[in-house]
Amino acid sequence: MKTRGRSRIGLGVAVAALMASFAAAPGTAQADSGRRCSGGYVALTFDDGPTSATAAYLKALRDAGRVRATFFVTGSLAQADPDGTRRIAAEGHAIGNHSYTHPNLVELDAATAFAELRDTSRVVRAQTGRAPVFFRPPFGSTDARTRQDAARLGMTEVIWTADTVDWSGIPADTIAANALTVRPGGIILLHDGLPTTLEAIPKIVDGLAERDLCAGRIVRSATPVEAWPGLTFHAKAARW
Ligand SMILES: [Zn+2]
Incomplete structure (x- = not known):
């Protein structure tokens, strides 16, 4: 008995x-049991969507074991493709703000720069019911005013710690190798709309699994994280 x-x-x-x-x-089939995720978490991030390839990215992430990522969407593209944004959210991914027209924000006058962030948050909230809480400046180009604008809209700025340079025409294997330079807690920069990046997704997920790393969500970090010398941000990867 x-x-x-x-x-x-x-x-x-x-x-x-x-x-x-x-x-x-x-x-998800990804219960965090045993050795899995014992190496910690890293965040996969996809900028510049939604695009005509977003659905294929979402399928690749599902097929890789229901891996979840953060999509930093461009407001004008989201406005033009509400189904794309909604589908990203519906599949459990996070949506971040990547400005409305993808300008170099630090070169704009104050009102125009603020509108870039505000309008994107409005579109995302209208389409998904939730305003973004993370913001990534196009080109990683930022300054104190940009960070203040983001904060006024309830967002934390997120740069990256592993740049895949996936936009530069390199093959999927190189994109994956660049992604896998990431350290636990780190944030990997990738882009929506690229066939080579799409092809790299399972390679990245496999490489992370070999290190017992799991794809996580982005959270605020109390301690500053260095993107490159002279630029820090306050975000890191953690369990969903
Ligand atoms: Zn971008």
Whole structure:
């Protein structure tokens, strides 16, 4: 009786843990058990969407084990493709603000620069019901005013710690190798709309798994993180 009772409790705990993992990541098969994720978390980020390739990216992420990422969308593209934005959100990914027209924000007058961020947050909120809480400046070009604009809109600036340079015409294997220079807690820069980046997704996920790293969400970091000498930001990857 005692043994049976204990095993029943054991089963109950296992079921509860399973339910919790489903609650944390709807529909995911990625329970964070055993060695998995013991290396920590890194964030996959895809800028410049939604694009005509977004659906294929979402499928690649599903096929790689229901991996979740953060899509920093361009407001004008989101406005033109509401289904793209909604689908990203519906599949459990996070949506960040990447400005409305992808300008170099520091070169704009104050009102125009602020409108770039404000209008993008409005579009994302209208389409998904939730305004972004993270913002990435186009080209990583930022200054104190840009960060203040983001803060006024409830957003934390996010740069990156691993730049894949995936836009430069390099092959998928090189994109993956660049991504896999990431350290635990780090943030990988990738772009929507590139066939080579799409091809790199399973390679990146496999490479992370070899290091017991899992794809995580972006959270605020109390301590500054260096993007490159002279530029820090306050965000890191953590469990979803
Ligand atoms: Zn961009």
